[in-house]
Amino acid sequence: MSNVVSVKRFKQFPQLMWILLFGSFITRGSYYMVWPFLAVMLYEKFALSATHVGLILSSAAVIAVLVSFVGSALSDRIGRHQLMYASGILYIISFSLLAQVSTIAGYALVITLCSIATALWRPLTSALIGDIIDDKATRELAMQSLYFVVNVGCAVGPMLGLWMGLTGEQSSFYITAVAFAFLLALLWWGFHQHSKIEKIEPVIAKVTENNEDTASLATQSQSQPSSKTKVKGKRQAAAGNQIIKVLIADKLLQCLIFANILCMFIYAQMDSSLIQYLTRAKVPDVLELISAMIFTNALVIISTQFLLLKLMANLSLISRIQIGLVLLMCSQIWLAVNPLTLFWGWIGAIVVMSLAETILFPTMNVHIDRLAPDHLRGAYFGAASFYEFGYAIAPLGGGIILDNLGGPWLFFIAAALTLIVMYLYSILDKMPRPDFVELDKLKEQGI
Template identity: 85%
Template sequence: MSNIVSSKRFKQFPQLMWILLFGSFITRGSYYMVWPFLAVILYEKFALSATHVGLILSSAAVISVLVSFVGSALSDRIGRHQLMYASGILYIISFSLLAQVNSIAGYALVITLCSIATALWRPLTSALIGDIIKDKGTRELAMQSLYFVVNVGCAVGPMLGLWMGLTGEQSSFYITAGAFAFLLVLLWWGFNQHNKLDKEKVVKAQQISTEMMDVDITTASVETGSQAQSKPQPKPQEKVTTKGGGVNQIIKVLVADKLLQCLILANILCMFIYAQMDSSLIQYLTRAEVPDLLQLISSMIFTNALVIISTQFLLLKLMANLSLISRIQVGLVLLMCSQIWLALNPLTLFWGWIGAIVVMSLAETILFPTMNVHIDRLAPEHLRGAYFGAASFYEFGYAIAPLGGGIILDQLGGTWLFLITAALTSVVIYLYSVLDSLPRPDFVEVKIL
């Protein structure tokens, strides 16, 4: 673990990985120019309550989670490329429509389309990294790097939007649509280049195999030759056997994995807690009419991303000798502290809000990339797409957060909201503490026909 971050590992990144990193930067940057201010737009345009805004956002997110799981599971059978193209096109269509809608029903529909595109794209990207990078250490660095550039985009996006006067402007959703159109062109080129390299490797491997067989024919006995022929057969046969797995059969495997079930529950709660920053906190500050609202929201998003990009690899090195579970527990303690800080911070104390976001961002820096690595280690190779699809159920926490947070805001207020999320963090800490004691299926015996 101590040598995860090294120049040698960066050099092992294939060309397609660098395209994913660049594409993630430009799309996330444009996305965060506008998306975090959606709750403000809905409030100012239609005077909706926190519960109603939360209902719109939560309904869209719940639908998208279900679509994400099915899509990610199917990607093991029909391929990542086609689904990534489809989700990218859906991004372009939905963000273009979002720049034009003028009714509550229109916003609800288009936000749902945006959420479906997002929920499909994220697990597909993570699974694709597993497909194109075989070395475990390099793959972990790739996932950390993806998370890093996403947050660079998050840091640049809102501040650039504020500087350009685009913050809260509906027409600025066209920028995100354009960014995804550009990314699809890059991906099309990258997939073609990657396929060419794969074909060249196959041709070389076949040439080497042919040369070795020629040597075997002239120098080896019939018995040795038959053994040499039998060695390459198991691996292709395994691929044929596992590739045909249906969604129902994959679900049976996931249902049998009790550790995965507990992990999903813990991370649903974790996402519910974290998502309050993106939805309920902004609604809380908007309705409280805090001074310099748009500047505060942009500053919080910028701070969140800046802390992540400045501490991510440092924390990775400092915590390299800790187990994944230990790292996550440290992050959860920090998350709990941030929620208590948000609960007690005075409404008019600008830098108090920023300080709480710093602590929450440190927690996020530890938790989020580690969650992806955790799933990658748990997943059998032939079910990687299904496992990342199952991990998308984490998004249920993110999905119900706007509605749950909105109800608590309307009924109890912001202080109680963040005290409740602090209490929920302690539940997550407990669930992670019992993970190792839970049974898992024997994947050697599981046959996906």
């Protein structure tokens, strides 16, 4: 029965949602052909220390997070379309430049542009899903589906890049630029079609009302906004000062952001510090090992995501997240004790970490979607992009620990941080929140 319901919900996806899914697949696939090997390129080209590589990546990511918050909140006022086009164009420009730069300063600047584009794109996509799908269950399935296809792209990308001999090649950044150009063309067409449908729907509704031949109902419908109009009205942008006041008053959101900053710091060690650790330790066949880890990560996610979703359907979001955090902690301990030359030991640790990610990441998005009022969805997803501070400081923090304490200590510290995250999630329900009903009333009165 649940399978039938899922199929019905998939059929409820608007055309624009399918474009987002396909576009996410091709862009993530091309992105992961090259981006994970950036730290290796910097080390091999310029012989930079782990701390210096981390400083370049972290500085770019911190700037990107700040831009992302402002951009996502602004999208509630000027629309997702324009900002998505802008971030897509920035992707194309920055990845094209990344294929050509030859100096440390050039890399630092262009990596920053790439990071800004990525940080803008992700929350805008999540907020757009909320805009185009009203039904809560269908919207959550759409977010799970987006996460699924992103990881299919992550699985295909590095292995395809390795097979084509593109791994570690600077010129391969052009592939990502072309993929985003294609996605922008698809989005332009999708937005155009979606706007046509939105214009036709009120006409159909009006014809239906006339056919009912009930004058009183017709009069009532003209004087009162439809449910769809009400939803759109809620989604009108709040004033900037109101957004800041709401976010400051929402202590639950602040606690959640801090917990997830730590969570992202832990997880991001795989993308930056682990790769640096393996490269500098002269692990045999390091590029093949890195590709295999990325492939394993994505393969585990795409093969277990919907199974785990079904198994945990009766658990609360917080319970699911706590289970994911236990697995994340176990993976960090495994990484800390694994012998350098034990290839399958690294793969095993990544399997456990991937199971944790499968539970944690889509659940985080669903959690924010449930917390966010409709008219502040962009602002809340923008605030959630502060999670990326954890991802941003991970290369620098991990690099400092690597240079001073070594790889095992890095992962033991990450395991200890997981315990702090588990505690913060356990106290979330005790955190105060704003009265959104009262805020809506004040907004209607123009206060």
